Amino acid sequence: MKFVVTAGPTQEAIDPVRYLSNRSSGKMGYAIAEAALEASHDVTLITGPVHIPPPERATLIRIVSADDLFDAVHTAVRECDVIVMCAAVADYRPVRVSAVKLKKTTHDFSLALTPARDVLASIAQGPRAYYVVGFAAETNEIAAHAQQKLRDKNCDMIVANDVSRNDSGMESAQNAVTIFTRDGLVKGIARADKKMIAHELVKIISDAREKSLTKKT
Ligand code: CTP
Numbered sequence: 001m002k003f004v005v006t007a008g009p010t011q012e013a014i015d016p017v018r019y020l021s022n023r024s025s026g027k028m029g030y031a032i033a034e035a036a037l038e039a040s041h042d043v044t045l046i047t048g049p050v051h052i053p054p055p056e057r058a059t060l061i062r063i064v065s066a067d068d069l070f071d072a073v074h075t076a077v078r079e080c081d082v083i084v085m086c087a088a089v090a091d092y093r094p095v096r097v098s099a100v101k102l103k104k105t106t107h108d109f110s111l112a113l114t115p116a117r118d119v120l121a122s123i124a125q126g127p128r129a130y131y132v133v134g135f136a137a138e139t140n141e142i143a144a145h146a147q148q149k150l151r152d153k154n155c156d157m158i159v160a161n162d163v164s165r166n167d168s169g170m171e172s173a174q175n176a177v178t179i180f181t182r183d184g185l186v187k188g189i190a191r192a193d194k195k196m197i198a199h200e201l202v203k204i205i206s207d208a209r210e211k212s213l214t215k216k217t
Contacts, residue, residue, distance in 0.1 A: 001206055003036040004076045005029050005058075006087035006119075008048030010066045014111065015098040023170045024088035026050030028135075028161075031198035032084055033058050039202050044080070046072045048087055066090045066116035073119050077130055082209050084133045084201075085120045088170070092116060124154040131209040133157045139164035143178065143186075150180050157181045157208060159201065167191070177201070181208060 007029020011019040026047060033045040034055045045058040046069065054060050061076070063069045066089050077083055092113035124132045134155040136146035139162070146160035160178045163169035168176050168191055176191035179201075185208075189200050 001081040001209065002042045002044075002079060003033070003202075004044045004046065004073070004080045004083040005033045005036065006046045006069060006073060006083075006085050006089075007033065008050040009088045010048050010069055010090045010116075011064050012066065012090045012093035012116070013097045014094050015100065015102045017101055020090060020092070020094070020113075022088045022090070024048070024050075025171045026052055027171075027173065027194050028175060028198070029084070029086035030055065031194040032086060032201060035195070035198035035202040038199075039206065041202070041206070044076050046076060046087070066093060066119065070117050070119050070122065073123060077123050077128075080130050082131045082133065082205055083123065084135075084205065086135050087119075088137065089119055090116045118153070120155065121153040131156050131205070131212060133159065133205055136160040137163045137170070143180075146178070147180055150182065155182070156212065157205065179204060 008026035009022045009024040011021045013019050030052055033043045036043045037055055037057050043058040046061045061072050063072050093116045095112040095114045120134045132155045134153055136149045136158050138145045138160055142160050142162055146158050150158040158180050161169050161175055168174045174191055175194050175197050177189050179187045189197050
């Protein structure tokens with residue numbers, strides 16, 4: 001199968017030296033890319049700026065902003081069987097990017113922000129040939145919020161993780177997730193190394209993709 005995996009944060013420029021971003025390390029997405037390669041799938045890894053080495057056999061596409069990611073994903077999905085949207089994409093970007101470094105003042109400063117496009121929702125609209133897996137980073141009411149995202153973004157599967165804990169989720173080497181599918185499957189994977197979680201996820205995703213194809217024929 002051809003997997004497209006997105007990983008890491010996006011950076012939204014404010015001026016030549018500043019940006020808005022988040023704490024995503026890219027570890028979960030990179031582990032999924034690696035696990036998919038180990039399971040003999042083809043992998044395109046679309047990655048935001050991170051500090052970990054990419055899997056050697058993946059086709060690597062580096063992006064910076066949510067807009068870059070939007071374009072890269074829309075090109076890559078044309079030829080994929082599965083897309084896993086693990087990237088922590090900006091929800092807002094500055095309305096204006098200053099061409100010169102903004103100077104400090106002694107007053108309060110407000111930055112005007114505008115919503116970034118939702119990449120996941122944009123690829124999951126209407127009929128499609130690929131299986132869409134979203135991630136949900138939640139701190140509270142995890143199941144309810146994740147299931148809402150599954151419906152709102154029209155995904156086939158959503159992988160929810162609790163990012164309020166220090167011992168799993170963002171930046172950590174470990175994670176604990178709950179998987180929800182459009183068909184009503186709910187499955188938890190207990191706290192483990194992200195590499196272990198990734199192996200299990202790739203198996204669950206490829207099985208679900210196979211099943212969805214059988215149902216259509
Ligand atoms: N996502 C996306 N484009 C965005 C924001 C999010 O494609 N501009 C994707 C993420 O890659 C993830 C899913 O949407 O697969 C959910 O992201 P998450 O950060 O959990 O939620 P948001 O949709 O940003 O909503 P909220 O911040 O309100 O929880």
